[in-house]
Amino acid sequence: MNRESRHIERERGGELTARYITNDGAIESGRLLIGLKNVFSKCLPNMPKEYICRLLFERRHKSVVIVRQPGNQVIGGITYRTFPGTPAARLGEIAFCAVAQTLQVTGYGTRLMNWTKHYAREMDGLEAFLTYADNNAVGYFSKQQFTKAITLEKEKWAGFIKDYDGGTLMECRIHPSLPYADFPGMLSKQRAALEGEVKRYTTGHVVHPGLDHWREGGGPLPVDQLPGVVEAGWTHTAGMLYRTYQIAMGGHILDPTEDNLHEFMAMLLKKAQRHADAAPFLQPVSADDVPDYYSIIIDPMDLGTMEQRLKSRRYYITLNMFAADFYKMVKNCQLYNGSTNPYFLAARRLYDQFWGVMRSSILPSLEAAGIVEPKL
Structure with a gap:
């Protein structure tokens, strides 16, 4: 079982929850946004706290957070900006992305990004993300299917997303039907289906008992007498x-x-x-x-x-x-x-x-x- 599969099991058991939140005035939304602000402030020390707060609570920005129980603790999140009513309406710009420092490199980042793609498609109708990644983040975004090749028409993003000096512009297309929230489950079903087809035409899965030939003092054994070879x-x-x-x-x-x-x-x-x-x-x-x-x-x-x-x-x-x-x-x-x-x-x-x-x-x-x- 890979790391993301283990996180899915924790979600099913109630230990983890992925939440889509905006600054809608609700108390719970405000509490989660403050928790996410604390994660971003600790993980992104070069980013001014006032700037983080302004973007988090600005209503065109949407956030996806992972909450862990017990304690209802925000352990990571992604905040992205949308552009409704513009040529960039199907585009999201990722502003912040972080997981609590003690939980990094444990699969939470991949799980968080998959939930973000799911909610961005289902809640905001997005078809692509753009982001400026700093040198330390290029590797992470590459693993999440972001590329440096920008295929979106320039008029759909130029002038809408913010330019950052020293960052690498990266793009990710959001597939219209992939089950991002259960990606390992889909792969498991595909693997099982493929293995089932392979078994129809091969005998590689058949396990034969060990040979007693040499225990009984036998000499050389012709290859064609080995069980399963022919x-x-x-x-x-x-x-x-x-x-x-x-x-x-x-x-x-x-x-x-x-x-x-x-x-x-x-x-x-x-x-x-x-x-x-x-x-x-x-x-x-x-x-x-x-x-x-x-x-x-x-x-x-x-x-x-x-x-x-x-x-x-x-x-x-x-x-x-x-x-x-x-x-x-x-x-x-x-x-x-x-x-x-x-x-x-x-x-x-x-x-x-x-x-x-x-x-x-x-x-x-x-x-x-x-x-x-x-x-x-």
Whole structure:
């Protein structure tokens, strides 16, 4: 159970409550807004308290708070501004967002944002949020599906939201039908449905009893006598696939044994590392040099990481796995930089060399070895 699922269980048990509040003059609303003001004042020390109060109690601003029992304590909240009767009527600007300092990094932030999206859509008819995030908050907002790419038409927000020096403008579209208040529940149902379909066509979920063959002094056991192997689709031809190709290396024609495969992959990697264009790819991209890289590339790869995996002799069991990491490195470069950028053109030259060696070394062909050459 993930952290948000645990918070949902607490909500069902009455320990937590998400509330949508405005300055409507009600005593309870005023009490919750004051509690939220205290959270913002402690978590946002550089923000003047008078400014926080003015925005919280200004009636175009709406707030979503999480209240914890016992004690009816406000432990976090988000305040956003709406623009009714204007071209920005479907837009909300997040002004403040904070969770009590002792409860941060425990999933409350994600739960709070999901409730805010739910209420913003259901109560205010909003379709998107914009916010200026400071450097410390960009990571949080990125995890909540906010992006730096602003797709809203400029006339729908320019002149309405406030500009802040040093902040990063970020956007989040609010889906018209996603169940934000029960996101883990939706994912759980989808996972169960997918697993149910997979079980219809595979036997991977079947658990067989352990083997007594060697306890009874038996010798080598043919693969096809292992329970479940044949049922899973194994055939003698597939099991002998490694014998259908050979490797040309160092003037010799070699069988693809474990040692020969390792030596061949090491040769491929060394060629790539010595290539004239290899410098940008020898080590992981530095987040200090490229701050937004890891918000765009979620599965990075580089030649240094491939070398560590190869040295472990536990990761690259097949040539396809090795080639897949090389492809990932080049594809990431294309995704981040674009197809005409000099970095990608350099990566493309590495890629062409890599597959040139593969095609000339795998005999009689890549297809015979079951190796797929991905296209960029």
